[in-house]
Amino acid sequence: MPTARRLAHEFLDRRGLTTIFGNPGSNELPFLAELPDHFRYVLGLHEGAVVGMADGYAQVTGRPALVNLHAAAGSGNAMGALTNAVHSRTPLVLTAGQQVRSAIGLEAMLANVGATQLMHPLVGWSGEPSCAQDVPRSLAQAVFEAELQRRPSYLSVPYDDWAAELDGTAAVTLDRTVHRGLTPSxxxxxxxxxxxxxxxxxxxxxxxxxxxxxxxxxxxxxxxxxxxxxxxxxxxxxxxxxxxxxxxxxxxxxxxxxxxxxxxxxxxxxxxxxxxxxxxxxxxxxxxxxxxxxxxxxxxxxxxxxxxxxxxxxxxxxxxxxxxxxxVPGRTSAGGHAEIPEPKTGGKALHPEQVFAALRETQPDGTRYVVESTSTNSAWWRQMDLRHEGSYFFPAAGGLGFGLPAAVGVAMGSPDRPVVGVIGDGSANYGITALWTAAHYRVPVTFVILRNGVYGALRWFGELLGTPDVPGTEIPGLDFTAIAAGYGVPATTALDEDDLRTQLKTTPDGPQLIQVDTEPTTPE
Missing domain, CATH: 3.40.50.1220 (TPP-binding domain)
Known part of the structure; x- marks a missing residue:
């Protein structure tokens, strides 16, 4: 008789969910055993980065992405990144290991007590199979809920369920399909x-x-x-x-x-x-x-x-x-495209508009940009010229840590178009481990790190709220070229605008990081 693991793998295969983004713990190993050879496991070094990569991958492919997390602590690590996926309506299917059934009530180490409640209210659905026989059906429900609701779903599975042999009735789930139609009258x-x-x-x-x-x-x-x-x-x-x-x-x-x-x-x-x-x-x-x-x-x-x-x-x-x-009868519409203003210039460092103008003038048409530099929003829209679908991705809930991982996921899911991650130095630290994944899988993505040494958006909000003197808004001394080198990503510093343009014209076959010093700006 087939095991729950084999039926689960076959169901995922039939649904095209053969790429797994994960950071495994002991509870997850029985699910990952005996994976079919054509499945791809993408390892991330932190659960937040794992979810960010899957978020970018699912958004750019337009299909659900499968995420494999550890039990309570690992799932908790993923929740910050999950907020972005919720608000971008990304259909992620989150699976997590659980202690063996006999140990859950004892609250043994790595037991996820109240597993179905942990991810609420973020996920659209969460569940745990009532028994091993229910594993294939529960997995199918997690996938269909994510597709139908366009929202992440979460499934916790006790790890002793995966090796359980199931009778033939469990296999009927393999042939299920669920369709959604919302055509107005x-x-x-x-x-x-x-x-x-x-x-x-x-x-x-x-x-x-x-x-x-x-x-x-x-x-x-x-x-x-x-x-x-x-x-x-x-x-x-x-x-x-x-x-x-x-x-x-x-x-x-x-x-x-x-x-x-x-x-x-x-x-x-x-x-x-x-x-x-x-x-x-x-x-x-x-x-x-x-x-x-x-x-x-x-x-x-x-x-x-x-x-x-x-x-x-x-x-x-x-x-x-x-x-x-x-x-509705048509009306006369103007043609052409709006002119782009000359970029503002900086004094001690480049103005972000100079950086964005360099991107606009050097990057191929159709480049996909993953942006996580909130204090430069105004400069971004003044300088960029985006004319194609799927050109722009931003953290939908404002949760930091999206940019670096999502750029990796977008590049893995869209090898036919160049991908550039435009990331602030404050934001970059939240998802920095994604650099290792980019290097390990030789993902062709360019990271442009805007280093201004401050949390610019916080300073702006401080002025709005009448609290300009709060601590914790400065982050000096960061060297992302050294950090990137430690993770295996080639990295350079752009010395001036001409040097930046020269570096942006390179087309590496793997990841590269360019650090550029910029003057602090505000979102508006």
Whole structure:
């Protein structure tokens, strides 16, 4: 009779989950034994980095990614990184080992007591099989829950279950499929099209889900067809619209009053693939300007339910876009791309705009950027020219430690496009062990570390909150070239702008790190 392990491996194989990101402990070894030869195990040296790599990999491939974690302590280490995957709606399947069943109640070492509760409220589903016979079904549920909810799921499995021989009824799980469909009705599409057609001055707001769903090009077509001024929703983790397009109006600010001010003058705001809205700075005010109506289209029922204003349609944005393209008469739209301003220059060090201008001018068209440098957001959007889907990835929950690991995962999942990680020196330390994985697997990724010696975003918030004199905002003395060398990644320091451009033009067949000193800036 087949073992639970064999059935689990076969199910994962059939679902295409043959790449495992992990950092194993003793409880996980029985699951990892006898892996099929074509499975790939990607080792990370810390659970946070493991989840970050899987997050980037799943986002760029558009498929679920499998993560194998240790029990309570290891799973706990992963929770910071998990917050980003939750808010980017990344379908991660987290599996974790558990003590043998007879030792869980005794709270033996490495027992995960209350395992199903540990990851709440982050994961969309968590479970532990009721018995060994239930392992294949429970694993299938974890995979399907992640796919259906577009949210991480978590499965704890006692390690003595894996070698248990199961009867034939357990194998029926292998043939299961689960599909999701959220097509709006014709009446709903007619009503929405009528609202857009009747609007005097409509506007479009796009969220990261548009890029994640492969709708980047169709969103551009819609904006051009209806000549819609287009914003990106606040705090974007993906870029759903070319940022130099003449209809692009920028990224909406992350405060209630500033969002309302930005949308003033529009009688209808159509929001596709985004919450309304993910605020950050507490700037209270009216949610919308007087006379403005908002319609949100999202397949995230939770985002629709918790919104404080507007009308929501829980549906796949794809058929909505197609319906608006065919049912609403077109309007004249401008052509061309917006000009890019001259980069600001620094004094003692380069201004971040000089770094981003160098990236824009040296990197191939279609480069994927994984960005985790929050204090340079304003400089980034002033200088970059991103015209393709899947060009931008950012920590969706603002949890530090995403950038370095996610850049590794994006590069592993997308070998056909160059990948650059743009990481602040404060952020880099949270996921620094990802450098070892990049070196060990010779992942072709370029890391650009912006070293300014401070937590720039914290200083900015200190000014906003009237607390400019708090300790712990300076981090001098870091040398990422030495750290990278210790992990096996070739690293250099860019001495000036010309030197930076020269180094950025190199195309290594593995990872490389470029450290560049920059002047401190603020997000806005």
């Amino acid at each position: 014709q009446a709903q599409l007619d009503d929405l099209a009528a609202q857009v057609a009747a609007a005097r001055n409509p506007a479009l707001v796009l969220g990261g889900d548009i890029d994640a769903a492969g709708l980047f090009g169709r969103a551009v077509a819609l904006a051009e067809h209806l000549a819609l001024p287009t914003w990106v929703a606040p705090s974007p983790h993906r870029l759903p619209f070319p940022n130099r397009h003449p209809l692009f109006r920028g990224v909406l600010p992350a405060g209630i009053a500033p969002v309302s001010a930005a949308l003033t003058g529009h009688d209808l705001v159509l929001v596709l693939g985004a919450p309304v809205f993910r605020y950050h700075q507490h700037v209270p005010g009216e949610f919308l300007p007087a006379g403005t109506r908002l319609v949100q289209v999202t397949d995230d029922a939770g985002a629709a339910a918790r919104a404080p204003m507007g009308e929501a349609l829980v549906a796949d944005p794809a058929p909505v876009i197609e319906a608006l393209l065919t049912r």
